[in-house]
Amino acid sequence: MAVNVSIPKGTRDFGPLEMRRRNYIFDNIKEIFNLHGYLPIETPAMENLSTLLGKYGEEGDKLLFRILNSGDFTKEIPKNEFTSENLTKLSSLMCEKGLRYDLTVPFARFVVQHRNEINFPFKRYQIQPVWRADRPQKGRYREFFQCDVDVIGSDSLFNEYELLQIIDKVFQKLGINVIIKINNRKILAGIAARLGMSDNLIPMTIAIDKIEKIGRENTKNELLQIGIQEADVESLLDLISTTGSIKDQIVFLKKYFKDNEIGLKGVAELEEIISYVEMNPIKNKIEIDLSLARGLNYYTGSIIEVKAADFQIGSICGGGRYDDLTGIFGLKDVSGVGVSFGADRIYDVMLGLNLFPEFIESAVKVLFVNFGNDSLKTCIALSEKLRKNNISCEIYPQNTKLDKQFKYANAKNIEYVAIIGEYEFQSKNLNIKNLHTGTQEQIPFDEIATYFKNR
């Protein structure tokens, strides 16, 4: 037996069937992106660490994969500094590059670096893997794919509306019923301000974001720990749990924020987005969820998150607006908004709900049995004829027992086997067997393309 081989923790191989399913997801997503005028870009797997560090918080820095410098990576380090006490400093001396952690920060770098070539507003999509040195668990990998779609250089809320349309269309196309949740950071900031908790906005949002997962009581405890008064906590929890129609919620929030400028701004933004949606309603359910916060610190306006309605798995798409993402790279006042589709989780949902179409199972329509010699020549000619008509087919590469060739077709889920043996060669008819039904037919050689055209 061969030596034991394996792949790193949290990474995966994808076999042919898995790849066909994944490509089905990617192809559908790309198609919708293209229809809305978004253009593809790619960035390198590795970035300079200076680009990545400090963008995802302290926690994020720890989860970055770092790439050891080539050659003598110790040469910059004074001998007496080789201690585990200053790992941060050591690693910055030994590593200049790291694997990208998401697609948004590299995109910001891309925009700043190429600002003179870019036609703003810039609508781009990017489908690539990202890496996080997290400990793997359910639905969490160290290497996974993100499908980002962003528009940068336009602060119009029409962009938010368009992203909602894209989300709606993608999930309709894939057959997944979803609930689209929207909220606004400014509303959360307004709430924090009313509670006198503006300095604790981030911890507060992280806490209320968990209410659905850990329940009201646990959320209450976390909020109390932040230092919010008990009476305020109760009213906050009531507030974020409000349901009702979107219209009612907006009316209520306007009253709630009477004199609070930032809060009112947030409500006005929500209202504007909803007014666009009313011009061309989306099919999936959309709701305002005030408990929606999302972790990433760079969001400043709209926040969007999508959950599967019929499958328990966390969010399968999410994003929001960031007013100053490129600011950290020296390009001020460029607003962007975007969402990211979680391909790996979408895959799990579709597999769980059996939503992949049947054609994905079989990649090849016809297998020509190999009898060698003259028969093979005919097979080559006929197979090319099929391919010209866009029908996928293949010829078994060797003349072996029929049994073996049929088993190959069966295992590969090929629907038809074309047989040209001695009898068929003489009569110029090929014998076509349907492996699903077991029936066989004799077809003249020159009718092969028409025969398969609509099957």
Add this chain to the structure above:
RNA sequence: GUGAUUGUAGCUCAGUUGGUUAGAGCGCCAGAUUGUGGCUCUGGAGGUCGCGAGUUCGAGUCUCGUCUUUCACCCCA
């Protein structure tokens, strides 16, 4: 990073208080069937029991370490 958990054939898993040569199902290969797959029957190949140390007359089984799997927390898609 914290706390659990898993590891035996290609895959899914049995394996008794520690006791001869470690098993099953599925898959694979061959034959029954040299022009027909799936179904059936017969036979066969395939194992450093994750790795390393220890206890013991004797370890798949017990102890420790290490790696790996899965799960929860933190955080996140």
